[in-house]
Amino acid sequence: MRWHWPLPTLTSAFIVSLAFAFAYSEQAAQGDRDQRILSIQQLIERRDLTEARRLLAESAKRFPGDAGFENLSGVIEAQDGNYAAAETSFRRAIQRQPKFTGAYLNLGRVYQENSTSDPQARSKALDIYRAVLAYDPGNAEANYQSAALLLQKGEYQPSLTRLFHLPAATQRGSQALSVLCADYAGLRDRKHTDEAFARLLAIPDFSELDVEQMLPGLQAGKRDDLVVSVLEQLQRRQSLSPAMLHNLGLAYEASGKLSAARASLEQFVTAGHLSVVSLQELARVAYEQKDYRGSLGYLAHARDLEPENASIHYSFGMVCLDLNLLAEARNSFEKAVKIAPENPSYNYAMGATSAFRRDPEEAVPYFEKYLKLKPQDPRAKLALGAALFRSKDYGAATPWLSEAAQIPETATAAHYYLGSAALREGRLDEAANELQLALNGNPKYADALADFGWYYLIQKQYVQAEKQLRRALDVDPDHFAANFYLLTLYARTGDSRRQAQAERYDELQKLREEKSQEFLRMVEVHPFETP
DSSP states (O other), X not given: OOOOSSOSOHHHHHHHHHHHHHHHHHHHOOTHHHHHHHHHHHHHHTTOHHHHHHHHHHHHHHSTTOHHHHHHHHHHHHHTTOHHHHHHHHHHHHHHSTTOHHHHHHHHHHHHHTTTTOTTHHHHHHHHHHHHHHHOTTOHHHHHHHHHHHHHXXXXXXXXXXXXXXXXXXXXXXXXHHHHHHHHHHXXXXXXXXXXXXXXXXXXXXXXXXXXXXXXXXXXXXXXXXHHHHHHHHHHHSOOOHHHHHHHHHHHHHTTOHXXXXXXXXXXXXXXXXXXXXXXXXXXXXXXXXXXXXXXXXXXXXXXXXXXXXXXXXXXXXXXXXXXXXHXXXXXXXXXXXXXXXXXXXXXXXXXXXXXXXXXXXXXXXXXXXXXXXXTOTHHHHHHHHHHHHTTOHHHHHHHHHHXXXXXXXXXXXXXXXXXXXXXXXXXXHHHHXXXXXXXXXXXXXXXXXXXXXXXXXXXXXXXXXXXXXXXXXXXXXXXXXXXXXXXXXXXXXXXXXXHHHHHHHHHHHHOOOOOHHHHHHSOOOTTSOO
16 A cells, blocks of 8 residues: 555545455445445546445445445545535544544545645544554554654654554655655754655655655755755656745755756746745845846836735835935835835835935934834834934934943944034034944944044044044945045145045045945844845
8 A cells, every 4th residue: 555645636545545444344244235335436436426426325225324335425525525524424434433444544534635724634634543543553554644744743753653653664665754854854863864865865766745745844954955955856857846846946045056046946937836926036036146136127027916015115125225226225115114004124114215315304204103113122212313313403313322322232333323413513522432432332333433533633633533534444445424534634634645535535426325224234124034
């Protein structure tokens, strides 16, 4: 007997299990009853369910209360897709014959075949197989199906226990090995996983169903290397189904093989599986390849399919930031916020990009909303304070920044903004103290170094000013403010390097399109993750 879950069709499952029904019926009676059962079985095998129903109804009248005919009724209902009726018939057969193994196994299979429509079906199936094992501990199908179901539930050790109750020859088969490998992977037992995997690959006829069965365990155990290996080997023998192509693409991605991942996912889409989800997966892989324009292309297609999907607009905006397309990013975030106004990350991204417009005050309402939605996030206060700072409302910014300065995660940036605000308002001693606190937290904080250079420039301490500005430019050669302050320093001191620095500054002005890097660091937001 060859077991497998999921089975290709219901037919093989129920005809196999009928063997148990016949064993019972042959012990119970001979003659006309057995002949009728055999005839009904043959009709079921030919899928002539109408005639099978007619003969069954006639036989049930002649042999009322017979568990064998109740079992056959369940098989017919299952073949016809009548889940509830099949369940009722098999349960009646079990009531009439409490150790009717064939009816138990058929009922278990009915539950398994309907697990997508009945959330409790797998648990019911497990209960049925446990009932069989209570009086027949060595029953091979009940042990195997229990192992497969426990694997699906992530109960790897109990699944292994059921496998070890199988006959030795069965344990060496591809179906049992696929469950064994998946269980060990789920348990993070690399040694035994690799051993079981090698034994499986040595079997010439291991199938896509075997691979499908062990995928959940391999994925739970982070063994994408084995997913790639087994699917590549299978692919050399046959064309993979679209579902397996999809799994291969995702495994390639997880293994860092991005070109292969993109090719497999493209094949999956062209095989008739174009969807927003598949386009988002392709966009994510293209993004990981740093092909930002390619990523935007996939997202644009997804946006056409679902224009009211806020997450697509959000991801599109995030990728635009990597291309320095600030205006396009803000437009996308604006659409996301309109569709899902209560999403904190959308409000945050909208505030971050608004802060770099001509009127940065536009950012303030979005950060206020973000703070309301995520008051537990300490960085929310920093974001609002920084937005008010950019709006030059230093008085309103200071309380928020002062609170942020008391929190370790946000203290460094908060001290920088407090120092920069004090510098702009002429409170030089306070500015120097706050900027130094920022540099204590991060000695390579280019913004704080640049402002410290400006502080010394105001004080006409030109040697110290140049030292701080050079440190800032060592960290970030394109830092706009540091280059501007250095040009100012050279102009004031009549330095011969003034002309070269002026050309450098002009170059930066032409290339400059500010991106909200500082804000995006405050709260981690990434494309292709559900905010």
